[in-house]
Amino acid sequence: xxxxxxxxxxxxxxxxxxxxxxxxxxxxxxxxxxxxxxxxxxxxxxxxxxxxxxxxxxxxxxxxxxxxxxxxxxxxxxxxxxxxxxxxxxxxxxxxxxxxx
Amino acid sequence: xxxxxxxxxxxxxxxxxxxxxxxxxxxxxxxxxxxxxxxxxxxxxxxxxxxxxxxxxxxxxxxxxxxxxxxxxxxxxxxxxxxxxxxxxxxxxxxxxxxxxxxxxxxxxxxxxxxxxxxxxxxxxxxxxxxxxxxxxxxxxxxxxxxxxxxxxxxxxxxxxxxxxxxxxxxxxxxxxxxxxxxxxxxxxxxxxxxxxxxxxxxxxxxxxxxxxxxxxxxxxxxxxxxxxxxxxxxxxxxxxxxxxxxxxxxxxxxxxxxxxxxxxxxxxxxxxxxxxxxxxxxxxxxxxxxxxxxxxxxxxxxxxxxxxxxxxxxxxxxxxxxxxxxxxxxxxxxxxxxxxxxxxxxxxxxxxxxxxxxxxxxxxxxxxxxxxxxxxxxxxxxxxxxxxxxxxxxxxxxxxxxxxxxxxxxxxxxxxxxxxxxxxxxxxxxxxxxxxxxxxxxxxxxxxxxxxxxxxxxxxxxxxxxxxxxxxxxxxxxxxxxxxxx
Numbered sequence: 185x186x187x188x189x190x191x192x193x194x195x196x197x198x199x200x201x202x203x204x205x206x207x208x209x210x211x212x213x214x215x216x217x218x219x220x221x222x223x224x225x226x227x228x229x230x231x232x233x234x235x236x237x238x239x240x241x242x243x244x245x246x247x248x249x250x251x252x253x254x255x256x257x258x259x260x261x262x263x264x265x266x267x268x269x270x271x272x273x274x275x276x277x278x279x280x281x282x283x284x285x
Numbered sequence: 286x287x288x289x290x291x292x293x294x295x296x297x298x299x300x301x302x303x304x305x306x307x308x309x310x311x312x313x314x315x316x317x318x319x320x321x322x323x324x325x326x327x328x329x330x331x332x333x334x335x336x337x338x339x340x341x342x343x344x345x346x347x348x349x350x351x352x353x354x355x356x357x358x359x360x361x362x363x364x365x366x367x368x369x370x371x372x373x374x375x376x377x378x379x380x381x382x383x384x385x386x387x388x389x390x391x392x393x394x395x396x397x398x399x400x401x402x403x404x405x406x407x408x409x410x411x412x413x414x415x416x417x418x419x420x421x422x423x424x425x426x427x428x429x430x431x432x433x434x435x436x437x438x439x440x441x442x443x444x445x446x447x448x449x450x451x452x453x454x455x456x457x458x459x460x461x462x463x464x465x466x467x468x469x470x471x472x473x474x475x476x477x478x479x480x481x482x483x484x485x486x487x488x489x490x491x492x493x494x495x496x497x498x499x500x501x502x503x504x505x506x507x508x509x510x511x512x513x514x515x516x517x518x519x520x521x522x523x524x525x526x527x528x529x530x531x532x533x534x535x536x537x538x539x540x541x542x543x544x545x546x547x548x549x550x551x552x553x554x555x556x557x558x559x560x561x562x563x564x565x566x567x568x569x570x571x572x573x574x575x576x577x578x579x580x581x582x583x584x585x586x587x588x589x590x591x592x593x594x595x596x597x598x599x600x601x602x603x604x605x606x607x608x609x610x611x612x613x614x615x616x617x618x619x620x621x622x623x624x625x626x627x628x629x630x631x632x633x634x635x636x637x638x639x640x641x642x643x644x645x646x647x648x649x650x651x652x653x654x655x656x657x658x659x660x661x662x663x664x665x666x667x668x669x670x671x672x673x674x675x676x677x678x679x680x681x682x683x684x685x686x687x688x689x690x691x692x693x694x695x696x697x698x699x700x701x702x703x704x705x706x707x708x709x710x711x712x713x714x715x716x717x718x719x720x721x722x723x724x725x726x727x728x729x730x731x732x733x734x735x736x737x738x739x740x741x742x743x744x745x746x747x748x749x750x751x752x753x754x755x756x757x758x759x760x761x762x763x764x765x766x767x768x769x770x771x772x
Contacts, residue, residue: 196582196590197340197578197588197590198590198592198596200590201592201596201597237597240597249610249613249614249616249617250609250610250613250616250617252575252578252579254579254582257294257582257583258292258293258294258295259293259294259295259296259579261295261296262293262294262295262296262302277582279578279582281340281531281574281575281578281613282609282610282613283532283535283593283595283605283606283609284592284593284594284595284596284597284598284606285590285592285593285596285597
């Protein structure tokens with residue numbers, strides 16, 4: 185079991201529209217048996233935060249192509265992408281680069 | 286990693302990671318290198334920055350600011366101004382929302398200390414008819430090379446400095462002037478709510494478009510007209526447009542699908558001289574959207590999100606949108622997709638025959654102002670498409686012979702010829718506009734329910750050109766051929 189972790193999630197470039205227009209979210213992920221990684225986080229976002237049209241944010245088990253992910257202001261490609269193990273107080277940013285958000 | 290010291294923050298190409306400070310250096314250098322390499326923007330020239338509020342245009346404005354700053358090596362030496370066009374009416378935004386967006390934009394632009402203009406797309410309805418005409422006479426003749434121009438500019442500055450006007454004071458007054466004019470701009474031109482009938486007319490026009498593809502294309506065309514108009518009336522000879530290479534790769538594919546293949550070099554290249562007197566340059570075309578987004582995030586460059594026509598649209602709602610999701614999906618699996626498409630666009634040039642054609646008013650498309658691609662032989666694909674379209678539309682099949690008949694009768698009658706001519710002139714029908722357009726714009730216009738909703742400057746100019754063409758036809762046999770003059 186891992187303890188619950190607190191995260192700051194940010195959405196930008198139009199991605200915030202899918203979250204009631206709110207850019208910054210402070211969330212607490214509940215404790216679970218496996219450590220939290222981004223793959224789990226995306227499922228959690230889909231179930232708990234996304235307000236509409238989940239296909240505009242998540243496709244398959246990853247983010248929609250064209251949405252950038254930053255972990256603590258660094259490219260998630262450097263952090264292992266979906267397998268990055270989330271730490272308490274991490275800052276995860278999603279920026280849409282698509283036209284019209 | 287270049288410095289091998291700090292920790293990496295992003296990867297641009299595979300195996301090419303950057304730390305924060307190396308990335309900044311790389312990003313700033315790229316902008317100057319782009320302008321330095323192409324040598325299109327001359328020192329002291331007035332340049333209009335076309336600003337949409339999005340990440341790329343904000344990064345562009347920031348780079349210009351950086352490049353003009355006094356301590357910058359390889360300082361940029363042009364005089365910038367910024368233009369923002371509010372398109373809220375097209376996307377069915379309420380005036381309150383648009384006002385909020387515009388004041389956000391205004392705050393960002395005020396902070397730049399550049400003069401700026403904020404316009405609404407509704408001002409299309411106040412454009413003069415002459416705006417679609419080429420004024421070749423006003424093209425500034427640049428004699429001598431770029432190097433000479435830079436040299437003489439520096440010489441002038443030096444002379445000024447020797448006269449006791451120090452560079453700092455010069456700059457201060459410049460900033461002062463910029464400040465004044467920016468206040469002026471924001472008070473007079475901007476923010477006054479456009480007339481309600483114009484907003485309604487604009488909405489009507491876009492609602493009459495049957496497809497999202499046509500709407501997006503129409504918006505692009507009309508926006509360009511407004512940018513051109515502002516550039517001309519305020520004496521800007523260059524317009525900088527902030528398209529990233531990601532956008533240009535998408536545009537390359539979607540424009541091929543839209544039938545604009547002949548104009549790819551103009552639509553996606555570094556400089557676009559289709560207007561003659563105002564040249565569009567795209568200094569951001571070497572950056573991918575990933576680079577731009579990271580730069581803006583890491584160095585706190587603000588940007589405003591404004592919903593567009595395709596916001597929350599499904600994947601295949603328009604050709605442009607579909608091309609975008611195609612490119613971004615491929616890019617996710619094959620990271621060199623965008624750069625490959627973009628490098629291809631760099632190799633394209635307008636064919637010689639096109640550029641040597643007489644720059645006649647009639648030879649330019651009424652909407653996109655490119656050289657018409659419709660003067661093709663009867664064996665061309667264009668002709669075949671037209672033919673099959675005529676055949677499949679029973680209505681026009683009947684019309685064509687009847688029109689011919691009436692023409693014959695007319696010519697026999699002699700006098701009635703003039704009457705019928707004047708009749709067709711006074712009513713601008715679909716047919717009249719269509720033959721003034723390039724293939725792609727014809728397709729776009731076909732998706733509109735009615736032509737009368739187009740702004741009057743377009744309709745008037747169409748009428749004008751049609752009349753000129755008919756007059757030309759009437760007096761054709763008395764005209765000296767261009768070729769015969771050579772002999």
